[in-house]
Amino acid sequence: MRPALLRGLPAALLTVLSLTTGTPAHAAETVPLAEAVASLPLATESRDGYTREAFKHWNSGDDPADGCTARNEVLITEAVAPPTVGPRCQLIGGTWWSYYDQTMVTSASGLDIDHMVPLAEAWDSGASARTAQRREAYANDQGQEVSLVAVTARSNRSKADQDPAHWMPPAGDVHCRYAAEPARGGPPGTTTSGPNWSRGAVDDGPATGSLAWCAASMHRSRHRGHR
Template sequence: MVKAALRGLCAAVLAILPLAITPPVHAAETLPLAEAVERLPLGTESRDGYSRDKFRHWNAGDDPADGCNTRAEVLIDEAVEMPAVGPGCRLTDGRWWSYYDATWVTAASGLDIDHMVPLAEAWDSGASAWTAQRREKYANDQGAPESLVAVTARSNRSKADQDPAQWLPPAAEAHCRYTAEWVGTKLRWDLAADNAELDALAAVTLDCEHQTVTYEPAE
């Protein structure tokens, strides 16, 4: 009887052991935009020591075997009409929608891949304390579709490294989506926001009553 009890105890321990050693899974969460803005931590931003070279990009992408770097993989993923992929991952034909300025684009060379939260802004907001490996992961993040966005070169360069207190997309109908994706990216990477940024985000939410934010914390 004692042996039977011990066997039962061992079986119970073995049954729960995988749960004890399995790391927790960060589940995606969906929030109203206004509530998501309130979750952003307030911080004082500093650009001291920043260089784009501290964020290695574009790397070999999610599938190094395909010969395409992160930029090309994002272009392929976001194409409305799929481009032809030639040697060296050269993209021809295809069609893309640049939602920042409500513009159709039919040449990959006319597109930039925008970091939703620019590298300089990420540095200011907390990435300065990250390892080089984490900054590379951020700069090539394909784990959330809003992290990297294919848009016209002119809209991306107009935005540069500005936050929503300084720049919003020229297409007014894009403001709710853009703000939600900005906030979701900051929450995903646990990046802070300064007072002016928080005020600007809160102002946009007034016209975005039904907008939600979905994000999953980055590993």
């Protein structure tokens, strides 16, 4: 059992966050990023009973008529140079950019589709109590831009089911983006909107508090710009 966020942090890498208070509907209180994260209420997570098979993937995707699995639909969408789509949605050629390790990939077979918030994290954060259909919807979700991302197989398998408290992409320049993206909205089928992500990124991530570091960096840049 471990703590998890009940509310995710909005995915804006700003030095301050505007949080709506209980007084007039349009009123907002501006607080520092670290303080906002520290104020997020906690619940407990449990991985009891977790198995990847509880999240059916890959299904027939957003358009069952196209003959492509959700995996191939993501690959087609994210291609820098589109592949030729052959019979049974075989992908021929194409080029992809794996942002985790800043690598150009020229074969679909060299790519994995990463669940930005890992299946195990979704399970921990409430998907264990959802129906099989809801978990399948998360595992194949293309409705949110950051839910699924095409990256090199080696970087995805290095990540496994770790959150930012334990893993960051090999490319240091993308740590800010990586730490913030899952907080933009939680996976369908969970009871949280940013399971264990923002707090781990701020408090004890490998990048020594990625969101806080990013916010501080932006703050310094702004001040330099005003001189």
